[in-house]
Amino acid sequence: MAKSENRKYYTAIVVAALIACAVVLRVLGKFDILRVPGGIARSLIYIALYIGWGISVYxxxxxxxxxxxxxxxxxxxxxxxxLRTLKYHFVASPNVIRHLWYGYYVPMLFIPLLFAAVSLYLGKSETFRLPIWAKLLLYPPPPCFACCWY
Structure with missing residues (x-):
């Protein structure tokens, strides 16, 4: 077996083990065992997985x-x-919690939008550029975040 094949299997095993650890921490948290430290550790595991995915994509x-x-x-x-980790494990002020909740909307709106932009590039040549109407979708209108500041 080639060295790259071994690396693929190793990476898959490490990712599966991290996800299994996160699931075990979640189950333990349901029974009030390691609730806060387990929640923080679970968040760090998921953050590490997303960073690893980003490096892999890059x-x-x-x-x-x-x-x-x-x-x-x-x-x-x-x-x-x-934001989720801060909201549930570190912040007690209701005003800060509300602003963190509004902060959820930034990734919730832009993740599907960025994937839609990626889908527009599928099957196109490397000289393809997004049309103006698609680029305008990436800029939020100013009133979009006005609800956070009252």
Whole structure:
């Protein structure tokens, strides 16, 4: 077996083991065993998996716009889990919790949008550029975040 095949299997085993650890921590948290430390550890596991996925995407995808959008999705997923971890394990103020909840909407809106932009690149040549209407979707209107500041 080639060295790259062994590496693929090793990576798959490590990822499966990390996900299994996260599931075990979740089950233990349901029974009030290691609830807070387990929740933080579980979040760190998922953040590490998203960072690893982003690094993998950065190394494997050659087409720069697609790579940029996919790494952006990885960044947004890490941001989402950081907000979630802060909200549930570190913050007690209701106002801060509300702002963190509104912060969830940034990745929730942009992750599907970035994947839609990636889908527009599928099957196109490397000289293809997104049309103007598609690029305009990537910029939120100013009132979009006005609800967070009252």
């Amino acid at each position: 190394r494997r995808i050659l087409y720069a716009p697609v790579r940029r959008y996919m790494v952006g999705v990885s960044f947004l997923a890490v941001f989402w889990f950081m």
